[in-house]
Amino acid sequence: MSSEQKDRICDDMDTQMMIENFQRQEQLKSTSPTLEQQTINDSNRNNQNDDNWEFVQNRRNNKKKNTGNNNIDHRLQPKELSKSSQSYSSSNQNRISSSSNSNQHQTNKSEYRLSITNYALDYASNYHFPPFKLDCYPKINGRKEGTRLINDLIKFITPGFLNQNPCFSKDIFVDLWWIDPEGNIQLIINSTDLYVYLCKKDRYPNQLNNVKINPIPPNHLPPQHTVIIKWVHNSFTDDDIRDELNMKFESIFFIESMHGTINEKNRHIKVEILEKKEYIKILNSGKINLGGQLYSVDEYLPSPRILICNRCNLPGHTKKSCRNSDVNICRRCGKPRSNVKEHMDCEIKCYHCQEKHLANDYKCKIIDKYRRELIDELKKHPERMPPEVQLFIPTEYRSDDRKKMIYNEKAYHQNQCIQQHHHYNRSDEAGWPLLKTNNTPVSTSVVSTNISMAIKTLSEELVEEKKRYEIIQKQIEEKYKNVVQTTNQVLLLVKQVQQTQETIISSMSKVLNQVIVPVCGKSLENLQLVIKKLKTRVRNIELDEVHELINNQISCINEAYKEFDRHQEELKMISYKQNEAMVTAMDNMIQLING
Structure with missing residues (x-):
């Protein structure tokens, strides 16, 4: 038996812990779940997928609705922190009690220990959506x-x-x-x-x-719809990235720089995407072209969240179940917060470790120690986590195996077995939303992708193909109708031109038949009679050549008239056949238009 175990037996620490655990269980059974919790939003510090992150100050605490189960799981007993943490807690409790007495408030002077309860584990292993x-x-x-x-x-x-x-x-x-x-x-x-x-x-x-x-609605989407673009140069502003991404994707919801990754040269960009298909597409690609440069794309994983009491500012429980203090303690100065206005600009000094930071800051040794114990407990019992949840492990809390994430391995392997029983084209990475092929999950989408998701993706693709086919078919039909109508109009114009030509030819024929030919013929005949009379009355006049010339002209006119009449008959026949062909073509066009 070691000296530490002998000291624990002498101090009766194990018995005391059993009594406190029993009292805590009874209290949780008798109290209803509260809707008021205080959480620290450290997404800007640790919710990233890279080992080289900077340590940043926590954001403002947000009050959330608590829908968790307060019942204690007896398989996991509350885990006690080290003696150094207990000594911090003991000294802090004495200081809280003295401050409360000075303000005529009573606090619970009994010694308390920071324990990792099942309620705190459940809270850390779930995604918490804002209202x-x-x-x-x-x-x-x-x-x-x-x-x-x-x-x-x-x-x-x-x-x-x-x-x-x-x-x-x-x-x-x-x-x-x-x-x-x-x-x-x-x-x-x-x-x-x-x-x-x-x-x-x-x-x-x-x-x-x-x-x-x-x-x-909330300002942000869940982690399952969020990706990270890594190491984007600072000269490339968020607005430039937003404009370029909006040209490539239709469902960009929110874009912002991750403050915990900003350095002199570059930073990470967090991108939230509404459509799951576009989210899977950008993750499967692994790269994205922005401003002519290729940047790596990875999924966004949140780190485990810590439940911090809004009364005593210690982790592991809520205000309603707090037994450490009867008054609200200021997170800035550590004194009772009876008047809120007096504590707007009070001195910042953590009453846990006496350092220059807020009492609920992750820089605090007590909270840092509790966080490390909480992450270790989640590593030991990943089966507590829902199948769709994956949590990021900050660099300073990783063990020797250097794993970056905590996930429910059993649920993941079950999902893999389901996928292996279905046949699909494994060479087509775009066909199925599988991001990696190794034995360990690397993205939230891999864990959450199941048969329902695959059917949903195929259904969406079929619907899109059907819409695309209908649109193309309508375009073709419209073009066909336009061509038919244009052809019909051309045929009408041709018919009008033909009718005009027939009218002109008919008019010309009438003029030749009724005016030019008769007049010319009659004039020549009269001239021939005049020449004959001159020959009989006037002697020594040589008019034989003129008479012969007139006879030849009369013969030419008669022959030309006969040739013209023959050509006219042929034109009438051709025009008749053209009319028949035009009528047939126009009837066919009308039938095509009417369907």
């Missing part, structure tokens, strides 16, 4: 009215949602909703597909039950 807000005019006063509004909203969005997600087999419902103090409705949706679908405002009705609705 949707529905501004209502007039305001919602009762729960019945709100229930009616929610049911009508679900009925309204169901057809459009199922049209876009034909393979969605689950029930469409809201996981949690409530009426806020302003009379508006707030919704919690844990289904990724429904969450993404409702992130677009044009998919909501303008009015339901005589209540005007102004939807305010």
Whole structure:
């Protein structure tokens, strides 16, 4: 038996821990889950897929709705922190108690330990989606009215949602909703597909039950629709990237630089994409061309989130189950926060470790130690995680195996077995959303891709091909109709020209038959008679040559008239045949136009 174990027996630490665990279990059973939790949003620091990240300051704490289960899983007992952490906690508790007494507030003076409860593990191993807000005019006063509004909203969005997600087999419902103090409705949706679908405002009705609705969706999409573009040069601004990506993709939702990766030369860009097909396409490519340069593309994985009490600012529990203090402790100075205005600009000094940072900052030794223990516990029990969840392990918390992520291996391998029983073209990477072929999962999409997703992808492709075919068919039909109509118009013009020619020829024939030929012939005949009379009356006049010339001209006129009459008959026959062909062609065109 080691000296440490002997010390634990002497101090009765194991018995004390058992008693505290039993009391905590009884308290969690008797208390209902609270909707008020405080979390630290460190997505700008650790939610990235690279080993060389900078340490950045945490963002402002956000209050979230808690829908988790407070029941204790007896397979995992709460894990106690090291003695150094206990000594920090003990000294902090004494200081909190003394500060509370000075302000005539009572605090719990009993010694407490930071333990990793199953509730904290469940909270860390799940994705937590922010709420949707529905501004209502007039305001919602009762729960019945709100229930009616929610049911009508679900009925309204169901057809459009199922049209876009034909393979969605689950029930469409809201996981949690409530009426806020302003009379508006707030919704919690844990289904990724429904969450993404409702992130677009044009998919909501303008009015339901005589209540005007102004939807305010969350500003960000889930991690399953987020990618990272790595090491983008700082000269390439976010607006330039946004403009170029919008030309290549139709469903870009949000773009921002990841502050924890910004250095003098480059940084990472986080891109949120609405359409799952475009998300898979950009991930499968692995590269993207921006500004004439190729950049690596990887998935976005969040790091485990820590549940931090909003009262004592210690991790592992919520304000409602806090037994460390009876008053709210300021995270800046560590004194009781009785007057909020007095603590707006108070001195920043962590009461956990006496350093110059907030009490809930990840720089704190207590929180850093707790976070390390929490990640180690998740590594030991990945089966607690949902199949679709993958968490990123920050560089400083990785073990010797240098694994970058935590995931449910059992669920992943089951998914792989299902995929191996189906035959598909493995050489066509674009045909199936598989990003890697090694034995370890490398992306959230690989874990979440199953038979339903494959059918959904194929269904979407078939629908798009059908739409494309219909569009091309309509274009061809329109072009064909235009050609037929143009040809018909040309035939009409040809017919009009032919009729005009026939009219002109007929007029010319009448002029020749009735005027020119008779007049010329008669004139020559009269001239011939005059010559004959002159020869009989006047002697010694030589008019024989003139008489012969006139006879020859009369013969030429008669022959030309006969030739003209023959050609005219031939033109009439040709014109008749042209008319018949034109009528037949126009009848055929009319039949083609009418179908």
